Amino acid sequence: MMKLEKLYDLYQEGKAPKRLYWELARERLVPLLEVQQIVKKNPYCRSVEIREDGIVLKTQDIALFFDMTQNICRAETILIGTEGEEIDFMSRFIPTNAVIFDIGANVGRVSLGLAKAHEDATIYAFEPVADTFCGLEKNLRLNACEEQIKAHHMGFYSESGDLKFFVPAANEAASLRPVTDTYYFKEGDQGQGERRDRLDEVICPVDTLDRFVKANGITRIDFIKCDTEGAEKMVFAGGAHVFSELRPVVYTEMLRKHAARFDYHPNDIIEMFKGWGYACYTSEGEKLFPFAKMDETTQETNFFFLHGEKHRELLDKYADGSV
Structure with missing residues (x-):
């Protein structure tokens, strides 16, 4: 055609x-x-705007550019209703004048959502892959959030330096270990020609949480969101001071298949946080539920970690059967 x-x-x-x-x-x-009918059905979406500089999805609170070079992009997943929205629930754990770290910010959906919900917050958004970081900056400009959200072209790990990242055609699945799901290798050209597989290797800067916090004079972190396609254990391992002294609420992805590529199990993260005085929780509705151990029947993929002492008030309010 x-x-x-x-x-x-x-x-x-x-x-x-x-x-x-x-x-x-x-x-x-x-x-x-x-498209108009999807916008009408999806209560989170408001409009799709076709502009000279790109196509923009406008939601209840933010705007995101579509990136149709990707096999799947954030604006697309929100429009068609497959992207879970937990911004409202996350916000309950964020105090006034908060300092927030968004680790693995991608193109900024979470950072932007939290910025709109907490206009007094300072947000640090970290994205190591250059092309994705450009998309992040583009969305920050679109939403006029460049001042509130401080974008950093870098990632976190258990060491500092320049590390090799494997970036498939869908670069949201970029990781320090190659993804095994072949879906993400496909170029985003459905209906426009022959589909090809692609996996690039790029060098990206990383630091440890503790080193970054010290170098930038950061003395307070209230909330951390972490989604690093399996490297979560190493990210947290580089933040012993952050978690033992600053003790932020943590919201993180933990998947067995991703962790396996890094030769650990998500239960190792749960044990690590126990050593810092934290417990793990899942969320359902407006409640947190204690989560002790992941096994082969576990379906949840996103988890909260709260400190037993510092977050006692939050636990009393939201946790069901917390200890």
Whole structure:
């Protein structure tokens, strides 16, 4: 099927009659009605705006550029309703004038959501992959949040330096170990030609949490969101001072399949946090539930860690059967 742009050029060159152009162009514009129906059905979405500089999804609180070069992009997952939204629940654990770390910020969905919910917060957003970091900066400008959200082109690990990242065609799955899910290797060109697999190797800067905090004179962190495609244990291992002294609430992804690529089990993270006085929790509705150990029946993928002493008031309010 000829692309709409090509039809436009043919008409402008006088090579396509007006009424034929109308008919063929209409066929390609009809999918806009489908998009409109999705926006109508999805209570979180408000509009899709087609602009000269890109296509923008506007939600209840933020705006995100689509990146259709990706096999799947954040704006797309929100529009079609597959991206879970836990911003409201996360916000309950964030105090006034908070300092927030978004580790593995990707293109900024969580950072932007928290910034809109907490206009007095200072947010540090960390993204190591250069192309994704450019998308993050683009979305921060789109939402006029460059001052509130401090974007850093870097990641965290148990050591400092420059490390090799494996970046598949869907770069949101970039990791220090190659992903095993072949879906993410596919180029984002569905319906536009032959689909190809791609896996790039790029060098990205990383630091330890403790070193970064000390170097930047940070004496308070209230909330950390961490999603690093399996490297979570190493990220946390580099933050012994942060977790034993600053004691932020932690919201993190933990998946057995990702952890296995790094030769550990998510239960190792739970044990590590126990040593710092934390306990692990899952969330459902408006409650936290203690989570002691992950096994093969575990379906949850996102977890909270709260410190037994520092977060006692939060635990009394939200935890069911906390100790």
